[in-house]
Amino acid sequence: MKRAAVTLKDVAAAAGVSAMTASKAMRNAPGISDATRDRIQALAKEMGYTANASASMLKSGRSGIIQVIVNEYDIPFYSKLIDALSNAIVDQGMVPFLQETKYQPDNATTALSNSLFSGTLADGVIIHASGLTGELVDSIKHGRPALFIDTYEEKTLVSAIMFPxxxxxxxxxxxxxxxxxxxxxxxxxxxxxxxxxxxxxxxxxxxxxxxxxxxxxxxxxxxxxxxxxxxxxxxxxxxxxxxxxxxxxxxxxxxxxxxxxxxxxxxxxxxxxxxxxxxxxxxxxxxxxxxxxxxxxxxxxxxxDMNQLASLAVMNLRQQIEAPAGKRPDPTTITVGYTLTPRESTEVR
CATH class of the missing domain: 3.40.50.2300 (Response regulator)
Structure with missing residues (x-):
C-alpha cells in the first residue's frame, strides 16, 4: 500500500503547535522564535515533509516569489544590492527571482510584461533598472505590488526606497x-x-x-x-x-x-x-x-546601508502583498542612511 504523504498538519500535530505556526516555520516567516522554527523544521525533515508549492499557491493565491529586476549582475554595486535583497527576501520566507536588463529598455519591458514570472507567478516586484517607459510605469502603478529603488517621480504613486x-x-x-x-x-x-x-x-x-x-x-x-x-x-x-x-x-x-x-x-x-x-x-x-x-x-x-535598504524594501512590499483587496497602503518614499567611511585614499599617513 502506498504511504500517504506527510502534511503540514501532521508536522504541526507532532510539534504540538498550530498549523499557522508550522506554516510560518516552514516559510521562515516572522512571528515565531528561532528555537521554535528550528524545532519544527528539524521535525519536518525527520518526518519527510515536502511542501506542495502548487497547492499552497492555489490556497493562498500567492507564490512566495519576488521578482527582482536590476540593470546588471557583474559590477560590485549590483552584486552587493542583489545579495542584500536576496537575503532580506529569504529572511521573510519568500523566494527571489532575479532578472537583468543590461540597461536596455526592451529588456526592461520584457522583464515586466512578458516574463513567465511577471504578473501571475510573482507576488510583487522590486526594480532598480533603467529604461522603464511611461506606459510600463503606469501599469505598475495600477497593478501588482511593486517597489522602486532610487527611481524619482514627480508624484509618489509607487513606493520607493532612495539612496542618500x-x-x-x-x-x-x-x-x-x-x-x-x-x-x-x-x-x-x-x-x-x-x-x-x-x-x-x-x-x-x-x-x-x-x-x-x-x-x-x-x-x-x-x-x-x-x-x-x-x-x-x-x-x-x-x-x-x-x-x-x-x-x-x-x-x-x-x-x-x-x-x-x-x-x-x-x-x-x-x-x-x-x-x-x-x-x-x-x-x-x-x-x-x-x-x-x-x-x-x-x-x-x-x-x-544596503542591508537597511533591502530590509525596508522587502518589508514595504510584503505589506502591499498582504493587504486586503482594495486596501493597499498608500505609497511612501524613504531615504536610507549612510556612513562616511574614511580609508587610505583620503588619509595622509
Missing part, C-alpha cells in the same frame, strides 16, 4: 575639504548647469547637486572646469578619463567620484600619471560597495 544622494555627495566634498583639499574636482557625468539640475531629478543629478552646494559653501567653483566627464560610470572609463585629462597636468588635489567603480578607476588612472593617492590627490567614492581591500590605497567612500 544629495546628502552623501555633500558630505563627500566636505570631507575632502576637511582633509585640506582646495582644488576639488568631480568625476562622473558631464557638467550640468543649475537649471537642468533642478529639473527631472535623478540619482546623478542629486549627487551633483549635493557636490555643487558643498563647493559653493566652501567658496569653491562649480563649473565645467571642475568636472571630469565619463562615457560610462565604471572603472575603465574613469581610468581613461583621468589619464586623458592629466596629460598636461591635473589641477586637482581632491576628487569626488560619483560611485565606487569610477573611484577605483580614478585611483588607477592617477597612478598611471605618476600621482600618489592621497599625498598628491585625495579620492572619495560613493555607495560603499568595496570593503577596502580592492584598491591600494584603500578607498574612502560614502557607505550606503
Amino acid at each position: 544622494n544629495e546628502e552623501g555627495a555633500r558630505a563627500a566634498v566636505q570631507h575632502l575639504a576637511a582633509q585640506g583639499c582646495r582644488r576639488i574636482g568631480i568625476v562622473g557625468p558631464p557638467f550640468i548647469d543649475k537649471n537642468e539640475l533642478l529639473s527631472a531629478p535623478s540619482t546623478r543629478k542629486l549627487r551633483l547637486m549635493g557636490a555643487k552646494s558643498a563647493l559653493i559653501n566652501l567658496g569653491l567653483a562649480y563649473d565645467e572646469s571642475v568636472v571630469i566627464p565619463l562615457k560610462g560610470m565604471n572603472e575603465t572609463y574613469a581610468r581613461e578619463a583621468i589619464r586623458e585629462r592629466g596629460r598636461d597636468g591635473l589641477p586637482f588635489d581632491g576628487l569626488f567620484c560619483l560611485n565606487d567603480s569610477s573611484a577605483i578607476g580614478t585611483i588607477r588612472g592617477l597612478a598611471d600619471l605618476g600621482l600618489r593617492v592621497p599625498d598628491d590627490v585625495k579620492v572619495i567614492g560613493f555607495d560603499g560597495v568595496t570593503s577596502g581591500e580592492f584598491t591600494v590605497p584603500s578607498l574612502t567612500t560614502i557607505s550606503v
